[in-house]
Amino acid sequence: AQSVTQPDIHITVSEGASLELRCNYSYGATPYLFWYVQSPGQGLQLLLKYFSGDTLVQGIKGFEAEFKRSQSSFNLRKPSVHWSDAAEYFCAVGPKIQGAQKLVFGQGTRLTINP
């Protein structure tokens, strides 16, 4: 079965510190990979995506993610977090099949920023 695991339910970091959010997936083949962010009471905003090619992808708001096929991981990183980064982050996967628009999400990681 397809699944996405985000091992950390809640992470707290200090403002200005670096951040890494973990994501592991179980899938039949390498899927499309995404990170979304959700602020309280809001929908999901796409941070970045990996389809193919360079395994280090850059996204919006200074985020980046690295795809590691051998570890079935797609971890999200940011060198220096800002208070506005406090939100919930979701890793998602989708099949590389034209017309199969169906994302499977992890349970999310809630990020708290200490001033």
Place this chain on the structure above:
Amino acid sequence: KAGVTQTPRYLIKTRGQQVTLSCSPISGHRSVSWYQQTPGQGLQFLFEYFSETQRNKGNFPGRFSGRQFSNSRSEMNVSTLELGDSALYLCASASDGYYEQYFGPGTRLTVT
């Protein structure tokens, strides 16, 4: 371009009633997907419509249904509401040939 819009934003219904939620995709997007978000189950895929046809379906009971109109706007209907249907319902749209899904703000449904 305007983003994905969902109406209403908040809804309170009584158990046994039915409800219809609406989603207007980004202009030019023909794919509309629906997701349910709850604290216990997280984000789960309901179904996806493309050019007025249901193209993908998740594992939800038949009480959950949807449709898409010729202008790509989509509605989702839940009949015989149960307490467990209380959730944030998110709609997402995507352009044909592209996989990125863009989400709306959601409709918060509370069933009492």
